[in-house]
Amino acid sequence: MVTLEHYLVLSALLFSLGMVGVMFRRNLIVILMSLELMLNAVNLSFVAFSRYLGSIEGQIFVLFVMVVAAAEVAVGLAIAVAVFRQRGTINVNDISLLKW
Amino acid sequence: MIELVWLIPIFPLIGFLINGLLGRRFSEKTIGWIGAGAVGASFVVAVSIFFELLKLAPGSRSVQKIMYSWIWSGDLNVPIGFLVDPLSVIMIMVVSGVGCIIHIYSIGYMHGEIGFRRYFSYLNLFVFNMLILVSANNFLLMFVGWEGVGLCSYLLIGYYYEKKSASDAGKKAFVVNRIGDFGFLLGMFLIFTVFGTFSYVDVFSVAPEKLTQGGVLVTLITLLLFVGATGKSAQIPLYTWLPDAMEGPTPVSALIHAATMVTAGVYMVARCSVLFAMAPTSMTVVAVIGGATALFAATIGMTQFDIKRVLAYSTISQLGYMFMACGVGAFASGIFHLMTHAFFKALLFMAAGSVMHAMSGELDMRKMGDLRKKLPYTHWTYLFGTLAIAGIFPFAGFFSKDEILFYSLQKHLGFWILGAVAAIMTSFYMFRSVFMTFYGKSRVEHDVAHHLHESPPLMTVPLMILAFLSLVGGLVGIPIIQGGHVFGDFIGPVFAPAKAIIDHGAHHAEHPSVAVEVILMAISVGIAIFGLLVARFMYITSPESPDRVIERMPGLHKLVYNKYWIDELYDLLFVNSIVEFSRLLWKKFDETVIDGAVNGVATVVQAFGSVLRLLQTGFVKDYALSILVGAIVVISYLVLR
């Protein structure tokens, strides 16, 4: 029997996974994917809650989050392309022109 | 007439302003006579006031004239006001009279100097301040004059300001005087806290009630005032400035550093006779310091070769006499000696000046000798002065000095001995100077010798006047034998209260018999003669004897000749040490410690900044990490709180 807790734990795990990815992966694309992972983890718990509480709000929210996520990824990729054009790399550890 | 007392100081002030502001295109003569005339005018007024005063009954010879309220703040209200009583009148007459003579003398003496105008305006300013000092009716105004004369002496000592020694001497005089004034100031504060006023009359009238006879407070007040006096009147320990003050033009030495300013201290003590009378301890201190100074200065005087320095030390020693007189309670005699001393010491200085004038500025007596033919007037007047100061009957000095010795004996034998010994030395070094200068064989260099000349009448006439005064000046004080003591009777009332207090305090001293007095006189004359003879023997009969004496006791002579190295001692103890310490304060404390702290804070802040900016590594992952850490801290606070 799968309870709310299971969903929440899963989403928490996914969320942490995403954060870890953002922090420890070098490849820009992978980082973007990790971000997506975070957002979707949140979506999971939203849906779970909404189902649990029997209120539709959470699922509506999820839709918006998806849209936003898509937009973000779009922009992110565009920027990634620009960066790649200029430096020939998308390894974030090489991207530290701006510091101090 | 007495109402017009304010005219007395005004005239010299006007003279000062005219010469100082408009004197630019005046001729020497005009400037000189404006200066002299101003002081002369004051003298005339003074004399007429004197006679006015005589008209009054002896008891009521004390008139105050308030001009306007000067400083009025809370319970403090100090007027510009004058007090006319025998004491102040005598002082005024001495100052303006001698002052006037010296002004005239200066016209001749300063002839052709670049700073002629400057000189006369300063001189007038001085007389103005001196007159304020002696005619003021309250301590504060007296202090104004007191500092004013200090300033003028500073300016006039430093008259030849290109000479470093001169400006140094000026500065020294001012600063040492300031040390004295420090005491004076504190004394005044105490007086105000006790009496709530500065006016002489009020203070002295209520002093017996407000203060306890011989109490700590009155002793403190008087001692502090006396500190001021020692500064102004060059007593131990603050006498060192006076010899250096001889850097100034000779008339200045005559007026300021012999006749008038330096006697201000004596005047002040006499003025506060009531207070001093109430503080026996202070009286003793005054007497001891006075006697000690008299002797001490005399010893130095015996060894000096610079004629003006000899006179300077003799001045210090004579001032010591005056203080001793006041110390033993003979205020009248002190003032009497002050007056006679003003005559003959001014005379001596001006005569010395005339010698300088003739010798084109030479001061060393070893380069003089046998000048009596070349400078007859100077010689005779100088001789008169010497006879007077040595106390040969019937010259002025005899009476005054004799009185002082008489009273000091009454007080304590020790004082008499001090005085007597000092007297021997005095007459010795004075005649020494006479013989070295005017007798013996000439030691004058040739280039100087061939234009040796007697000074112009503008200088010799004043000399003669003063010579005459120092001959007859003492007659106003013919001793008690005749019973009539004009001077004493005139000035007596001023010191009556003090006298009352003293006599009341002490066991009543029975009046000494005439015989005692005559013997004393004889002794003092004998003393003088003895000094004369010794001097004659050493410098005329056997001129080589001084050197033998020196060989006999080289160490002592070295010590005395170098004035006991007191100046050097002071420099070492106070001047240098303070300067060094201040330099330390500035470099080490101000710039290192305080500023170091201030700049240190700035540096630390900057350092922090540069560390903090290093957190900004530029790597996204680190930024994300910091966000995460922050988030975790926030959450855990919320969870664990």
Next chain:
Amino acid sequence: MIPVPEVNLGGVLPALIISVAGLLAMLLGLFVRKGASTVGAVIGLVGVLLALMANAPLRLMNTPAFSGMIALDTYTWFFNLLILASVGLTILISMKYLVDMGLDLYEYFAILLFAAVGMMFMVSGIHLLVIFVGLETLSIAVYVLTGVLPRSAKSSEASLKYLLLGAFSSGLFLYGAALLFGATGSLSLAGLAKYFQSGSVSLMALVGMGLLLVGFSFKVAAVPFHMWTPDVYDGAPSPITGFMSVGVKAAAFAAFLRVFFECFGSAQVTWSHILWVLAALTMILGNLAAIVQTNIKRMLAYSSIAHAGYILVGMVAGKEGGAAGILYYLLAYIFTNLGAFAVVTIVGRKGEANVNIDDYRGLAKAHPALALVMSIFLFSLAGIPPTAGFVGKFTIFSAAINSGYIWLVIIGVLTSAASVFYYFRVVMKMYMEAPEVEPEKLLFSPSMTLALTLTVMVVLYIGIFPTTYLNLATESVKTLF
């Protein structure tokens, strides 16, 4: 049939106008050959003016609209004003900038306007959904604007960092929202407020609140969530940096205040402790790090962090006083900082050429007026009377003292004393030092001159006669309590 909730378009008219203007700008841009950006700018300005008019009635309203999604009240009105003002000024500044850069981007102004729309929804939102959407609209637009400079590596790097971290933080924000939803079953502020007032607050709700706090702190650049700020401000085009430093901050704070006062108000004792620490850290780090900067944009970036700190002090103080103080402070800060960035833009010349503090040497000789204006802005930032900045600091600090946070205030004044050092250093460069090489004359444009005149006049005017605006601020925050 489904009941259609009544819609009140009049309430959101300003936002509508702006978005329409944005769309127009984008469309026309397609057809105009040359000077498309100018067209965009003009449309934008017109839009802003119209929006300002449309905004006016909101002042007197106080009603929720769109079935409790957004609030039409004085608070919204006030922030709409601020947003429109900052957008308008940014447009004025950008016009010249783009010309200088030789860029003819019609999207530029369109995106700027969209960002404004995002902001306006964010400030008027009383439902986490609206707030989130507004936030993201705004953010995405600004990511793009940050990277708008085609051939500048710094620019694209900046926008990349901004995007990654922005997404990261909105992830946290969302997670918080989810937890709150789970805990309370509601996403509207009213619902949340009811729950929090009920007393028994579950741990989950608290954690949610904490994550929201983190999300907002990121947007307002509070330490330690500030790391993106210096880099992004540094890399972005100067006008956009200006816009971010004021517009985004204002919008973020608007939502921050609304959420935390309106629905977590009853838990203030809890979160004010956290904010106390954040405020202290922010003021200290911002000011100290700014001291050692050599690049004026980075310096201003750190200074804007520091100012976020001062504003947080206002939040810690809480109460109407604190909130009103914050509103006035933001008003003052918008004009001051945009003015400063206008000058930075001018002095920057061909884009980002001269952005070092040393480039300001001898400015007073070459352009006395410009130097004077810049000094006024700097004095205002340093909080020296009689400028707006001083009154702002004064209001906030007095509010804090009123609530008894004296030590926080002391930290505040000491750090602002330190801030005087770096602000005055720019003045020093302008007035007291000479450039080693005489730089070429600066170019002005009417738009820029207009922007400068407006900002400097406002800074001085509301600094000397603040009464009216303080009243407005007080009146606006009434709805939060």
Next chain:
Amino acid sequence: MENVSCYLSLITFVPLLGVLVVLFINRECPETLRWVTLVCMLIDFVLSLFVYFGFDPSIPSMQFVENHSWIQEWGISYKLGIDGISLFLVLLATFLGPILVLASWKDIIHRVKEFMICLLFLQVGMIGVFVSLDLFLFYVFWEIMLIPMYLLIGVWGNPARKLYAAIKFVLYTIVGSLLMLVAILVLYFMAGKSSGVYTFDLLKLYEFAVPIQAQFWLFLAFFLAFAIKVPMFPFHTWLPDAHTEAPTVGSVVLAAVLLKMGTYGFIRFAIPLFPNAAVDAAWWVCLLAVIGIIYGAWVAMVQVDVKRLVAFSSVSHLGFVMLGMFALTSQGVEGSILQMINHGLSTGALFLIVGMIYERRHTRLIAEFGGLSKVMPIFAVFFMVFTLSSIGLPGLNGFIGEFLILLGSFKVFTWYTVFAASGVIFAAVYMLWMFQRVMFGEITNPKNLNLKDLDVREIAVLVPILIFVVWIGIYPNTFLRPMEPSVKNFIQHVEKKRAKIIALEDEGKQTLPYVDKISLVSSVTEVRAER
């Protein structure tokens, strides 16, 4: 709006009008700029004379009061007024205005326009501080004058260390004044919470009894701000740098007026607002003051730079001012107020003097000079007189002030007074030594051989100051009488309020606002009744 006089506003803001005029003058014609500024300053001075003659010396309370509400909801009002205490400080500022312009005539040759603007702004700030009766307003003026002074030092100072000096001045001052701002706010809310009326009106706050515990901290904050400004002993190190690096006019205005803002702050704000703390702290404050007197004198003695020397002498002189003020006796306080004026005149004049030789020789090192009185007799006279006035020679202004101060403090702090009085000796030492090294002796340095003596303009600059130096010396009552009622009032106010607060604390009551019969407010109302 009791008696609707606007003199004070005029005096305060006429210079601002001047700024507007100057703004529209072409920077290419400096002469015009100078003349305009001069005229503006003169107008200001004349206006202040009107105030002087309109001032009723018999009234202890505020006069020419103007009161318009400014930021109502915080009880901030635009409230001006003067009493016998501030009257002469205002006059001092306005009196020096034209002199400053004249003095800068030849000295400042480039950026004349900016210079004049700074000068006028400074004037606004300084006068404003002296006339404002509202803590907020006061603080605004207090900070405003910071900027022009900063620019004066930084722009026209001498290049070597001007930047360091300028920023040092600003930071020192701002740290103090920001803490004061905090204190002001705390006071404001304390008073407001307990009495219900929130106001920055000084006269109203006078009536408010601050609990002794709080007084301590508040006084500390105020003390810091003012002590830095004065400057008192450990906080003085900005002064020598600022003075030395600033242009002549800068040093003059700094010494003459700006420092007075510190001392004035004590007498107008710190002491009457927190009487208990002030009286309890008096012992320490006076200790610092006395240390300052002697320390300043000693350090001045060994300076090699004339300006630095005079700067340290200021530390010493202002020590006297503080000593007299905290003695809280009528002589002490009147003396210290008078000494503020004196120091303004004589030290200001000394800086002008130094500036004049600096213009000629472009050095301030004492060693560079010597024997100047031979070539510059007139200069020598002025220099001498101001030197003497600064060492407190009777007959000149310095003496009156120092004497009153010492006399006043003697009853209260006998031993301090003894040490302070020794400062009189050291003053003579360092000033005369400096004078001797500069003016006396042979001319050793050929550069000094053909210096030209003062010209008409320079004499015109110095003579007015000279007149007052002598005037105060021989008839100080002109200045003492008008301040007496206010000073008496001040002292009584402090004592009564102090006693009252102690009583309240003993009853265990906290911070009860009360109306103190003699406090300035009540007397103000009386005045209103009269008018």
